[in-house]
Amino acid sequence: MYRTRKQLPKYCKHKASNQAYVRIGSKMYYLGKYGSDASRREYDRIIAEFVANGRQPFSDADEILVEALIARFLVYAEKEIKYSPAANWRICKILRLLNDLYGKQPVSAFTPSALKVLRQHFVDSKFARNTVNNYVGIVKQVFYWGCEEEIVPAEVGAALRMVKHLQAGRTSAVDYDAIEPVADDIVEKTLPHLQPTIRDMVKVQRLISGRAPMVT
Numbered sequence: 001m002y003r004t005r006k007q008l009p010k011y012c013k014h015k016a017s018n019q020a021y022v023r024i025g026s027k028m029y030y031l032g033k034y035g036s037d038a039s040r041r042e043y044d045r046i047i048a049e050f051v052a053n054g055r056q057p058f059s060d061a062d063e064i065l066v067e068a069l070i071a072r073f074l075v076y077a078e079k080e081i082k083y084s085p086a087a088n089w090r091i092c093k094i095l096r097l098l099n100d101l102y103g104k105q106p107v108s109a110f111t112p113s114a115l116k117v118l119r120q121h122f123v124d125s126k127f128a129r130n131t132v133n134n135y136v137g138i139v140k141q142v143f144y145w146g147c148e149e150e151i152v153p154a155e156v157g158a159a160l161r162m163v164k165h166l167q168a169g170r171t172s173a174v175d176y177d178a179i180e181p182v183a184d185d186i187v188e189k190t191l192p193h194l195q196p197t198i199r200d201m202v203k204v205q206r207l208i209s210g211r212a213p214m215v216t
Contacts, residue, residue: 008047008050008051009022009023009024009047009050010022010023011031011039011040011043013034014028014030014034016100016101017101017114017117018033018034018117019031019032019033019034019039019113019114019117020032020033020034020035020036020039020040020042020043022043022046022047024046024050027105027106027109028104028105028109029046029109030102030105030109030111030113030114031043031046032111032113033113063106063107063108063153064106064107064151064152065103065104065105065106065107066098066099066102066103066104066105066106066107066109066110067099067103067104069107069142069143069146069151069152070095070098070099070103070142072146072149072151073095073142073145073146074092074095076145077091091138094135094138094139095138095139095142097118097121098118098139098142101114101117101118101121102114102118107143107146107151107152107153107156108152108153108156110143110156110160111156111159112159112160112162112163115136115139115140115160115163116163118136118139119132119135119136119163119166122135122136123166123171129166129168129171132166133165133166136163136165140157140160140161140163143156143157143160144157144160187202187206190202191203
């Protein structure tokens with residue numbers, strides 16, 4: 001049967017993030033928490049624009065995907081920031097999850113709601129609250145850099161800036177107890193069992209009130 005009218009794109013659920021989305025052409029537009037009134041309103045708005053556009057996909061061919069933003073940032077970071085191996089490993093781990101959830105989406109689809117979904121993944125992974133805030137800050141940094149390079153719309157960076165840090169006692173993210181310094185008598189008993197180089201390092205750290213290296 002010949003159809004004279006195209007069917008409207010459906011309101012769908014992204015199972016991994018519990019986000020609602022609508023696919024128009026080859027692109028997915030995230031709407032907020034699945035089933036929420038806000039996501040329904042956003043769906044209605046996008047569909048109204050889609051109908052007004054003659055039921056054709058929106059034209060934004062110059063907009064890059066999140067995966068491309070991540071790739072460009074990592075190239076920049078390697079040349080200009082030059083993270084330590086440990087920091088580079090941590091950043092790649094964070095951006096890998098960002099890519100898994102939103103890599104195929106246009107950068108404009110990464111809204112504050114999307115950032116909060118990513119943040120909840122960090123919380124669910126039992127990262128400490130300060131660690132979660134640090135990880136979210138790194139994701140923001142990637143998008144701010146994209147705004148500076150004019151490959152991410154400025155309004156995207158401005159919106160992400162509104163996502164506040166998790167506050168102590170007001171989130172399910174854990175706050176681990178601070179690590180107390182090792183008692184001097186324990187250090188003295190340990191020193192004879194350390195290799196000479198490690199033993200000297202521990203002594204220097206004690207003199208300057210620094211954290212002793214981890215010995216495995």
